[in-house]
Amino acid sequence: MKKLMNKPSGFVDEMLDGLVSANPSLALSGETGRVVHRATTIRKGKVGVVSGGGSGHLPLFTGYVGEGLLDGCSIGNVFEGPTVGSCMEAIRLADGGQGVLRLYGNYGGDRMNFDMAGEMLEDEGIRTTTVLGNDDVASAGPSERQKRRGVAGIIYAYKTAGALAETGADLDAVTAIAQKTVDRTRTIGVALSPCQVPGSDKPSFTLGDNEIEMGMGIHGEPGIWRDQLKPADTIADEMIERLLADKPEGVGSRASILVNSLGATPLEELFILYRRARTQLEAAGITIVRPLVGHYATSMEMAGASISLCFVDDEIEALLAAPASCPFWTVTA
Amino acid sequence: MKKLMNKPSGFVDEMLDGLVSANPSLALSGETGRVVHRATTIRKGKVGVVSGGGSGHLPLFTGYVGEGLLDGCSIGNVFEGPTVGSCMEAIRLADGGQGVLRLYGNYGGDRMNFDMAGEMLEDEGIRTTTVLGNDDVASAGPSERQKRRGVAGIIYAYKTAGALAETGADLDAVTAIAQKTVDRTRTIGVALSPCQVPGSDKPSFTLGDNEIEMGMGIHGEPGIWRDQLKPADTIADEMIERLLADKPEGVGSRASILVNSLGATPLEELFILYRRARTQLEAAGITIVRPLVGHYATSMEMAGASISLCFVDDEIEALLAAPASCPFWTVTA
Amino acid sequence: MSVTVSSIAFAIARANEAMGPLEQVLNDADAKLGDGDTGGMLARVIGKMAEVDLSGAVDPGTALSQLAKAATLATGSSLGTLFATGLLAAGREAKGREAIDAGDLSDLVATARDAMIARGGASLGDKTVLDSLDAIADAVKDARTPDQAASAAAKAAADALEAFRSRPNRIGRARMFGDQTIGIDDPGMLAIRELTAALAR
């Protein structure tokens, strides 16, 4: 796979350098050089919201640092968790005296690192809470929801927690809204072709010439089935069906939808998927609010798409509508 | 090449259906069903700004319909010009009584269609002017600049013409700022892998396993050279060098830069390119204003990137900063 | 005998029929040097023209203008727009005349040809439909009946295709291939040969 890069060892640091120099609202800090945070210092009294994860998923994770979203983000090598040190630095920078929510995807490595960071910071008197994104319905059954991996749907929790934190809400409230948002968000992805970690000599997985995999994870974790490519409408139908079969208990009939490119899949194809998804949701009595279509959480040049549903209530819907601005997502009042 | 689509014959219409239903600020109209315009009707007295072109380049062209940008856009089949009929419809819908600027890329087919549409609308009493994007420095030498094709850089003219039109400026002024912006904008692209037109059984061109082509056009038009993949910094250096060698006469030292993915190339790689481009521009004494990095003008799943420079003056810089909002580009005051 | 609204309608219907087997042939010809859509495009354009109800057209000129408008809705490709341009120009010239005499056909084709040159910026000799039309304008000069004109046109279009085969394309997508286009038929010229042959049958 051809990549526009220099040495693989510089991939992440050069990318971060470019990211923050192209976006003056962001700054890069820390002994590790792997913490992206808002260029302004945190407002005293504001609860901090931080995330983190491996590189290779832009706009995730660092791209969501901005007003009404994240305060900071620790970032690891490609598909590798952020270091404990960078997690600590991100949390410290996001602490305005009212504590910090750690909001990240449910991956073993990331959990270890954020947990360890949190424990080590307790000694410094920084209070932290944790909410784990676990929206990927393909990664475990409904009875083992806490084992599910986090994928694109986490941006809904970034948005609601970030918006509530801006209002001056306390750590418990910010944590609660993030948890509620995660609890109401479901995602499924379909992969059409793999990506390749810089420096690796082979792709992260292989698929046949005309083969796709339903439910594959964003690092190539095995999915639900492999089969020949099918028409977009057939694929959208199955994705929506699986999401609705996993609809959380007790939610209403309004949902936001995110149709996300895993990387190489162009906007044209996303809109073809969206069109069918919307039809199927409406047929199921669901009203779509604030649809999002685009590149929100990728795996570099992987081809494929994911669909997320966030079943809103009045509180979530209002927070999704609150102003927000980061390099890749702007919501205006 | 695997695509998330249904029948190739439905590709464009299904895509447009998805685009407008996901973006309530847009509407799809006309006997041809191939005109995207603002959902609100044009303000009486406002000059209209329309564009158009083939499908397969999202966010170009239809994605730039919105406040402070385009009023409407006619759109053709993939890599095929819009019909004369749809150009006429787009112009009619954008006419608020003060005339309409036709602002589109310099391709023979598109010119025929927009010219014919303009002539036929003269009878209806609609005044139109034309500005052609011709930013691709690889497509002809500086002495034949009027022959150059238009690529990603046209969005700068969308922005300035769109912003000036919102202020109530007249058609001559809007046309003049679009022309000035085009005259100060230069682009060069590098292709890493091809895309495939839906329904076609082969890619739009072929490149060797480790081969790239400098200067290739967005439909696969031949470029300047083909060679083995080089480090990103080497590629960025050559691109910036070629752009600066073609720097327009009499411009100052401030420029906006657009580092654009042709489709499959991920944000990570764009930021690696941006980082080096910035360094080289600064070394050449150029101050970067309002950098843009992302997917702004693509060729579906083509891998590669383009770099555009728009050499600003005070007027252009102020218009770039004016508020604007379309599905893929938001500028807030 | 002269060309009337109903003979125009008949000619379009016949061209539309002819496009059935032709579509793939023309696509294949275009695929060699272009984007392989000439056949599909022409089928769409002529199909759209065949749908037009010409019964209300007061004269042949108006009929040609109505057909031109239909074409502008059906395609954005070069050849389609050039067709529409030619029809529109010929229609304007003929407007008001109750019928078109066979002897007027040469001038009308020349008018269409010139409008298409003005629209597309190509020149005679670039190996395009223009060269076919130019040959036709010349060949139908002495035709006394529409049938004579049709046979002369078919022969001229066939001869032009032969004559230009050994020359390079100098316009459109094919131009990028330079001398590789020598020996290959231009899809637009091929289309004209086949359509005129169908009308002459």
Next chain:
Amino acid sequence: MSVTVSSIAFAIARANEAMGPLEQVLNDADAKLGDGDTGGMLARVIGKMAEVDLSGAVDPGTALSQLAKAATLATGSSLGTLFATGLLAAGREAKGREAIDAGDLSDLVATARDAMIARGGASLGDKTVLDSLDAIADAVKDARTPDQAASAAAKAAADALEAFRSRPNRIGRARMFGDQTIGIDDPGMLAIRELTAALAR
């Protein structure tokens, strides 16, 4: 004889040397079922620890904590963070003691092992570094000198690797491959065997 700050520094330096030829071997082992980075990661972590100036450390426990902190800056991978976790826990336990007796080593390794179980959520028997550490904790119980402990540890780590080869991985990336992991060495366990062998030399 007992373990001092300077013998810790010496051990790290030796491990760092050993990583030279080991890096590729461990990457290759990880590539079979994981992401092929175990060697590169360990080289980075141990390299970073080797850079730490331990001369200011008041006791072995403090030295271990300083090494743990260095490790937390160098990697975000599972094994690296588990190493740091183990070192930190052992360091906390040893803090205040001027020296660590050979007889204390078993308890310290067990402390590290338990902290790593708590952090990573894996169990003994899952075919991970935990199983190597568990075997080492047991084997060094009766060691009188650091040298005896090193030999015993090396033998235990080698035996554990052999014993677990025929079992499946039940944690981490390798778990996705299920029974395909039977017959393949766990890269973390392989790393422990090689590093303890280097220390015993």
